[in-house]
Each structure stands twice: as C-alpha cells, then as structure tokens.
Amino acid sequence: MNDRADAIDLRRLIYFVAVAEELHFGRAAARLAIAQPPLSRQVAQLEADLGVILIDRSRMQIRLTQAGSVLLERARDVLERLDRAQREIKRIGEGFSGHLRVAFVGSATYGVLPNVIKAFRLAYPEVELALSAMNNAELKRAVIQREIDIAVARPSLDDEELKVEPLHHEPLILALPAALASAQARPIRLADIKSNTFVLYPRKPRPSFADYILKICLDEGFIPKSQVLAQDFQTAISLISVGVGIALVPESVSQSERPGVTYCTYIGSNPGASLSLNYRRDNRMPHLFNFLKIAKKVTSARAGLKA
Structure with a gap:
C-alpha cells in the first residue's frame, strides 16, 4: 500500500459504497446525482490510492473483489458512525443534547x-x-x-x-416559632417584635442576604440586638422550628410546611426578595x-x- 493510502478521501469512499451496493455505475451515478464518467474516475482513483482492485470490471455485470467486499463492510460502518456523530454534534449544537x-x-x-x-x-x-x-x-x-x-x-x-x-420577585414574610406566633397579636408590625432574636443567613461570607435583612430592620428604626447567624436557609428554618428566633424569608418558603414554624405577613418595610x-x-x-x-x-x- 502506498503513502497516499494513509488517508482515504471520504467522498471517494461514499462513491465506492454507492457503486458497491448498486453493482452498476449508471445506477450509482443516478443515486448520487452525478455524471457517470467522474464517478468512474473517482472509484478508479480510490483503487489507485489503496493499491488494490476493488471492483472486477471484466464481466458484463461488475462484481466486488475480496478486497472490495471487505472495504464495503468497513466503509458502511465508518459512514454510519460519521452520520451518527454528525447528528449527535448537531443536537448538542442546537441544545437538544x-x-x-x-x-x-x-x-x-x-x-x-x-x-x-x-x-x-x-x-x-x-x-x-x-x-x-x-x-x-x-x-x-x-x-x-x-x-x-x-x-x-x-x-x-x-x-x-x-x-x-x-x-x-416576591414579598418577604415572617417565619416564627409556632408558640410565638400563637401568642402574637395580629397584624404584626416588624418594629414591635424587634426584641426577639433574629435568625440570619448565611453566616459567611458577608455581605449577604443577612445584611439585606438587617438593612430592612434599619429602615424600620432598629437593629436586632440579638442575632443568630446560620450557615444556610435550611439551618435557619430548623433553628426557628425549635424556638431559637424569628426570620424574614421569601414568601414562597411558606409553600412547604415545617413543624414548629408558622409563616405570616407583617407590617413594615418590605422591598421583597x-x-x-x-x-x-x-x-x-x-x-x-x-x-x-x-x-x-x-x-x-x-x-x-x-x-
């Protein structure tokens, strides 16, 4: 096999498969929508590149040589893999995969x-x-x-x-321990419950949502004297459920009930979340x-x- 066979021209491989499957240059040319002479030249060039005879043209009806049969089997596999790769890449490129x-x-x-x-x-x-x-x-x-x-x-x-x-965007609501909520008069003004411990999150790094809540308290004229910093939202709600303190949380949180926690609206600064x-x-x-x-x-x- 000569050096030119190191890389097979893909177009010539496609042309060969068409001829090998049709066993007729005219039908293969029609299938590929090209003229028959350039098709014959491309298949002949593929044989020259590989240094082997792929198609026996010595009879009225052409047939594949042993080398041609092997190449047809391998070529079908290559073209199928290539087609599959192209479809996969296209789907990734379009965001479907x-x-x-x-x-x-x-x-x-x-x-x-x-x-x-x-x-x-x-x-x-x-x-x-x-x-x-x-x-x-x-x-x-x-x-x-x-x-x-x-x-x-x-x-x-x-x-x-x-x-x-x-x-x-949604409003903020209060998350209270159930016992405190049942004892609290309604409506609840944020400034009226400033003596309670405020559970803030996250603990670090700062600034964070905790500082956003502290700014709301400041707008209401106070800074919570008692603060507990939780690492995340889930920990904050757990602390509230056991009576550690209260918190301002997004309204959507109330869609999931938590034993020991009551959610309610409040009167006061509410820029939302x-x-x-x-x-x-x-x-x-x-x-x-x-x-x-x-x-x-x-x-x-x-x-x-x-x-």
Missing part, C-alpha cells in the same frame, strides 16, 4: 425554580441537568470560574463578567439560552395565573 450545570441558593427550591427545572427536562429530555446548592458567594465564584453555567441567586450577583436575568439567573456574558452555549427561554415561559405563565 449535552449537559447544563445549574446551581442555586437553598431558598430557590421553593416557588418557581422547581417548575422551571421540570419544564426544561420535559422540553429537553436528552440534556443532562447537573444541579447543586450553593450560597451566593459560592455561586459567584463557580460561575465566573466556569464550574457552573447558571447561578440562581438571591440577591443577584454583581460582577462585570456576568449578565443577570430576573426570574421572580428577587431571584435571578446569572451567567457569564461570554457563555454562548445554546443549552443556557434554552433554559432562559423556558424560565421566561414558566414565569410568564405563572404571572398570568395570578392575574
């Missing part, structure tokens, strides 16, 4: 995000969706360092490398934009139901 990494703050597991994830999985079942929980600081580091594709944060992440898309989708400006992967599209569709439908 591949993987997407999404991380979120703990409180995002209530409300709209689970519906967005469910809708995305339904629309793109072949996309592997990797999910993980992080606090805002971890989210910012991970998305900037390309360890995740989308950070679902509260509040939004502030960095010039990131783009922010609003996902959902916003959930946002944060991603790198230079991330152009179609999976990300498909997720954003699904998120907008779900939140629009949700807003329509509430209207």
Whole structure:
C-alpha cells in the first residue's frame, strides 16, 4: 500500500459504497446525482490510492473483489458512525443534547425554580441537568470560574463578567416559632417584635442576604440586638422550628410546611426578595439560552395565573 493510502478521501469512499451496493455505475451515478464518467474516475482513483482492485470490471455485470467486499463492510460502518456523530454534534449544537450545570441558593427550591427545572427536562429530555446548592458567594465564584453555567441567586450577583436575568420577585414574610406566633397579636408590625432574636443567613461570607435583612430592620428604626447567624436557609428554618428566633424569608418558603414554624405577613418595610439567573456574558452555549427561554415561559405563565 502506498503513502497516499494513509488517508482515504471520504467522498471517494461514499462513491465506492454507492457503486458497491448498486453493482452498476449508471445506477450509482443516478443515486448520487452525478455524471457517470467522474464517478468512474473517482472509484478508479480510490483503487489507485489503496493499491488494490476493488471492483472486477471484466464481466458484463461488475462484481466486488475480496478486497472490495471487505472495504464495503468497513466503509458502511465508518459512514454510519460519521452520520451518527454528525447528528449527535448537531443536537448538542442546537441544545437538544449535552449537559447544563445549574446551581442555586437553598431558598430557590421553593416557588418557581422547581417548575422551571421540570419544564426544561420535559422540553429537553436528552440534556443532562447537573444541579447543586450553593450560597451566593459560592455561586459567584463557580460561575465566573466556569464550574457552573447558571447561578440562581438571591440577591443577584454583581460582577462585570456576568449578565443577570430576573426570574421572580416576591414579598418577604415572617417565619416564627409556632408558640410565638400563637401568642402574637395580629397584624404584626416588624418594629414591635424587634426584641426577639433574629435568625440570619448565611453566616459567611458577608455581605449577604443577612445584611439585606438587617438593612430592612434599619429602615424600620432598629437593629436586632440579638442575632443568630446560620450557615444556610435550611439551618435557619430548623433553628426557628425549635424556638431559637424569628426570620424574614421569601414568601414562597411558606409553600412547604415545617413543624414548629408558622409563616405570616407583617407590617413594615418590605422591598421583597428577587431571584435571578446569572451567567457569564461570554457563555454562548445554546443549552443556557434554552433554559432562559423556558424560565421566561414558566414565569410568564405563572404571572398570568395570578392575574
């Protein structure tokens, strides 16, 4: 075999398969939508490249040589694999396959995000969706360092490398130990319960959602004298359930009942809590934009139901 056989021309391989399957140059040419003379020349050139005779032309009806039969079998496999690879790559390029990494703050597991994830999985079942929980600081580091594709944060992440898309805005409510809630007169004014211990989260790093809540308290004219810092939202709710203190939390949290915890509205400063989708400006992967599209569709439908 000469040096030219080191790489087989793909077009010539396709032409050979057509001739080998039709066992007729005219029918093969018609199948390929080309003229017969260039087809014959390409097959002959393939034989010259390989240094073997692939087609026995000595009879009225052509037939494959032993080498031709082996090449046909191998060529079919190569072309099938190539076609499969092209289809797979195309689906990844269109966002219908591949993987997407999404991380979120703990409180995002209530409300709209689970519906967005469910809708995305339904629309793109072949996309592997990797999910993980992080606090805002971890989210910012991970998305900037390309360890995740989308950070679902509260509040939004502030960095010039990131783009922010609003996902959902909701009011804040009080989370109280059940015993305290039953003894508290209604309506509850935030300033009237300032003597209670405020459970804030996360503990670190700062600034964080904890500082956002402290700013609300300051707007009401006080700073909680007694504060307990929890590492995350789930720990904060657990502390409230055993009577450690109270907390301001997103309204969607109340959709999941927790023994020992009562949720209620309050009177006072309530700028609400916003959930946002944060991603790198230079991330152009179609999976990300498909997720954003699904998120907008779900939140629009949700807003329509509430209207």
